[in-house]
Amino acid sequence: MTVRVRFPPSPTGYLHVGTGRTVLYNWLFARHHGGVMVFRVDDTDAERSTDEYLQDIIEGLRWLGIDWDEGIIVGGPAGEYRQSGRLARYREVARQLVDSGWAYYDFTTPEQLEALRAEAAAAGQSPVYDGRFRLPAEEAEARVAAGEKAPIRFAVPRPGETVFTDAIRGELRFDHANVDDFVLLRSDGTPTYHLASAVDDVDFAITHIIRGEDLLPSTPKHLLIAEAMGAPAAVYAHLSLLTGPDGAKLSKRHGATSLRSYRDEGILAEAMRNYLAILGWSPGTDEEIVSLETMVDRFDLGAVSKNPAVFDLTKLEWMNGVYIRSLDPIEFASRALPFIEQALGRALEPAEGEAFGTIAPLVQERARRLTEVGAQVRFLFAEVEMDPVSWEAVMKGPEAGVALAGARITLEALGTWDKAGIEAALRRLLEDHGLSARKGLQPIRVAVTGSTVSPPLFESLEVLGRERTLDRLRAAEGRLAEGSGLQ
RNA sequence: GGCCCUGUCGUCUAGUGGCCUAGGACGCCGGCCUCUCAAGCCGGUAACGCCGGUUCGAAUCCGGUCGGGGCUGCCA
Numbered sequence: 001m002t003v004r005v006r007f008p009p010s011p012t013g014y015l016h017v018g019t020g021r022t023v024l025y026n027w028l029f030a031r032h033h034g035g036v037m038v039f040r041v042d043d044t045d046a047e048r049s050t051d052e053y054l055q056d057i058i059e060g061l062r063w064l065g066i067d068w069d070e071g072i073i074v075g076g077p078a079g080e081y082r083q084s085g086r087l088a089r090y091r092e093v094a095r096q097l098v099d100s101g102w103a104y105y106d107f108t109t110p111e112q113l114e115a116l117r118a119e120a121a122a123a124g125q126s127p128v129y130d131g132r133f134r135l136p137a138e139e140a141e142a143r144v145a146a147g148e149k150a151p152i153r154f155a156v157p158r159p160g161e162t163v164f165t166d167a168i169r170g171e172l173r174f175d176h177a178n179v180d181d182f183v184l185l186r187s188d189g190t191p192t193y194h195l196a197s198a199v200d201d202v203d204f205a206i207t208h209i210i211r212g213e214d215l216l217p218s219t220p221k222h223l224l225i226a227e228a229m230g231a232p233a234a235v236y237a238h239l240s241l242l243t244g245p246d247g248a249k250l251s252k253r254h255g256a257t258s259l260r261s262y263r264d265e266g267i268l269a270e271a272m273r274n275y276l277a278i279l280g281w282s283p284g285t286d287e288e289i290v291s292l293e294t295m296v297d298r299f300d301l302g303a304v305s306k307n308p309a310v311f312d313l314t315k316l317e318w319m320n321g322v323y324i325r326s327l328d329p330i331e332f333a334s335r336a337l338p339f340i341e342q343a344l345g346r347a348l349e350p351a352e353g354e355a356f357g358t359i360a361p362l363v364q365e366r367a368r369r370l371t372e373v374g375a376q377v378r379f380l381f382a383e384v385e386m387d388p389v390s391w392e393a394v395m396k397g398p399e400a401g402v403a404l405a406g407a408r409i410t411l412e413a414l415g416t417w418d419k420a421g422i423e424a425a426l427r428r429l430l431e432d433h434g435l436s437a438r439k440g441l442q443p444i445r446v447a448v449t450g451s452t453v454s455p456p457l458f459e460s461l462e463v464l465g466r467e468r469t470l471d472r473l474r475a476a477e478g479r480l481a482e483g484s485g486l487q
Numbered sequence: 488g489g490c491c492c493u494g495u496c497g498u499c500u501a502g503u504g505g506c507c508u509a510g511g512a513c514g515c516c517g518g519c520c521u522c523u524c525a526a527g528c529c530g531g532u533a534a535c536g537c538c539g540g541u542u543c544g545a546a547u548c549c550g551g552u553c554g555g556g557g558c559u560g561c562c563a
Contacts, residue, residue: 008563045562048563106561121489124489125488125489151561175490177490183560192560192562197563214558243556247555282499286501288513305500306494308557312513314498315513315514317513366525367525368525437521438521438522441522446523452524456523457522458522
């Protein structure tokens with residue numbers, strides 16, 4: 001039997017990193033087993049579902065490099081993969097379950113339900129509706145025929161229990177005393193998540209349902225619906241949740257949770273994918289950097305962790321740095337370009353693009369996120385924005401003036417303006433004045449880039465060009481003179 | 488409150504009765520390298536929640552306890 005998994009997002013928000021991890025695991029499982037990945041849309045919540053969110057989810061998947069074999073866009077045997085387009089089917093199943101006695105029209109009022117819950121809470125019992133007000137079938141039918149609106153509830157067998165083996169957690173049992181007669185079809189005729197999701201899983205012949213642990217308490221309901229439909233039970237696997245540093249389910253209050261925001265903040269798709277894969281799954285070796293091929297090759301639900309995992313931004317950034325450094329230099333430059341233009345607020349001129357291409361490899365070694373690149377090369381494309389702290393740190397001593405003036409004079413006279421020439425000239429300068437590289441070069445760096453932190457100096461000057469370098473050295477000398485009260 | 492999941496370094500994890508005086512990775516600390524910052528290299532810090540039991544032997548098995556999390560809607 002071929003493995004069939006599914007990804008059923010409900011488009012009520014941007015693609016969440018936790019959801020991203022869930023899809024990844026489904027995808028890895030499918031690819032590992034040569035199975036089929038189905039992409040359906042759980043949009044039964046018409047109020048909150050939007051097309052914009054669906055687009056974001058699709059883009060997020062593509063960004064991660066996850067594809068699907070059946071479902072929206074690509075189509076498939078089921079034809080319709082949006083739940084909003086399958087409403088008639090859900091009503092049909094609900095009706096069939098009523099006819100077969102697995103479900104019933106319910107006339108309990110919200111007040112009655114509330115009273116029951118309060119009563120149960122007071123008695124220390126499970127607050128579940130056990131169908132005690134269920135009417136005889138004929139009576140219920142008569143009221144429905146008379147035009148009365150009523151939801152359809154599932155008649156959970158009592159006493160009873162649902163037992164299943166979770167692929168990650170082992171055998172799990174749920175006493176039906178704690179499972180209530182849940183609503184299948186709302187009184188307005190729309191299906192609840194439980195009905196729509198379970199029917200789709202049956203209709204699309206899903207064999208493995210890999211989802212978040214938050215759905216664990218709902219599993220008996222889904223298994224019961226499948227049973228009532230006369231369908232074989234799928235294998236369930238519940239993934240632990242992703243949490244923030246405080247241990248609570250990852251949410252907005254922990255910071256960015258959408259995959260999109262990480263992409264926008266300079267995280268590489270391959271790094272995010274690798275990090276998410278390792279967050280809760282171990283390839284079985286000490287490796288942390290794992291190729292996609294290896295993931296597919298080794299993925300196994302039995303090796304997925306049962307514990308919740310804290311989403312550790314620091315480790316993601318480290319991994320992103322590893323991936324950035326492993327990029328082909330040309331590839332790095334082209335991926336970084338949009339971030340530079342974003343930081344600059346304008347597109348780069350052709351000549352500037354060339355300049356960046358020259359210095360890019362040096363920045364590549366230093367960045368953990370693509371967004372850092374802009375700050376590092378800004379001095380090449382804009383006027384110097386002097387960092388006061390940097391200035392204070394290096395312009396204090398008597399060496400500063402000497403280094404600045406000396407550099408200006410020697411570089412002005414320099415023959416060929418290239419890295420080798422610049423380095424030779426400046427090293428000679430240092431020697432002549434008995435300055436250490438550290439003491440002598442920092443003032444020049446700050447004068448030219450505006451900061452104590454920059455790409456290597458000689459290359460930076462080469463790319464900056466003689467005129468701008470000299471201008472900036474003069475400007476710094478002027479500023480130094482003012483600051484020293486010499487003027 | 489009820490039901491359920493879960494518990495190895497700060498974090499992610501390896502570990503399925505002896506190979507564990509518990510391994511790796513991130514972080515952190517120190518050193519080397521060095522024109523700054525990174526990167527790289529070397530070294531260090533740090534954990535089996537607790538209490539019982541089973542066993543010649545327990546991180547690994549059992550019970551309890553404490554802690555963390557999830558669910559508890561005619562949301563998904």
